[in-house]
Amino acid sequence: MKIIGIDPGLRNMGWGIVITDGPRLRHVANGIVHSSGDELGPRLAVLYRGLCAVIAEHAPDMAAVEQTFVNKDAVGTLKLGQARGIALLSVAEAGLSIGEYAPNAIKKTVVGVGHAGKEQIQHMVRFMLPGVQLTGPDAADALAVAICHAHHVQGRTLKIKAQA
Template identity: 85%
Template sequence: MKIIGIDPGLRNMGWGVIETDGPRLRHVANGIIHSDGGDLGPRLLVLFRGLSQVIATHAPDAAAVEQTFVNKDAVGTLKLGQARGIALLAPAEAGLEIGEYAPNAVKKAVVGVGHAGKEQVEHMVRFMLPGVELAGPDAADALAIAICHAHHLQGRSLRIKASA
């Protein structure tokens, strides 16, 4: 199964695709979609088209998006929410099931601690996906989100088998 993880951001939207085979994880690709300053509509369009292209290229079976929390100001929060809308819209349009995870849940799944730092998350992503070349911190976060979703799906599968 291929999973795309998405780290929403208006300026930098990270994405990462992994493949799972039981408990084994394999890195497929990762990157960052950049939208320059300017009017919001065209920036959101850049994010949507870029993410749609990534989904078309890598054909994931599922998607996972990080939930966002309140920024320092209302305007920033609203803009980030709109970028998050794009992060949900593109995989939904492709017919993918989407998992949503709080940042602390992602950190706990990858590092084992819900309040881990970015460096710790990046270190564990490199450990779990040997040889990965990260496009940047946003791509590392996106891969962590995909790993979190893979663990969630594996746990769900085990619970279904146990109850059968």
């Protein structure tokens, strides 16, 4: 099963793709879609086209997107939510099932604690995907989202098999 994880951002939208084979994970690719400028509409269009190109190139089977956390800056949170909407639209238009995870749930799954720092996430992603060359912190976060989804899907599959 090939999973794309997405770390939504308005300037840097991280993406990472892993393949699961039972309990084993293998890195496929990772990167960042960059947008710049002051106008929101064109920036969102760049993010959408970039993610659609990644999805077309790698043909994932399912997707996972990090949920937006609410912070003190309401305008920033709203803009991040719009970038997240672009991520959800991109994978939904490709017909992929989508898992959504809170930042703390992703950190807890990958690092073991819900309030891990970016350096800890990068370290564990490198540990879980030996030889991975990270494009940047946003790509590492996206791979963590994909790893989190892989673990949750595997857990649901084992539960279904146990009930059968």
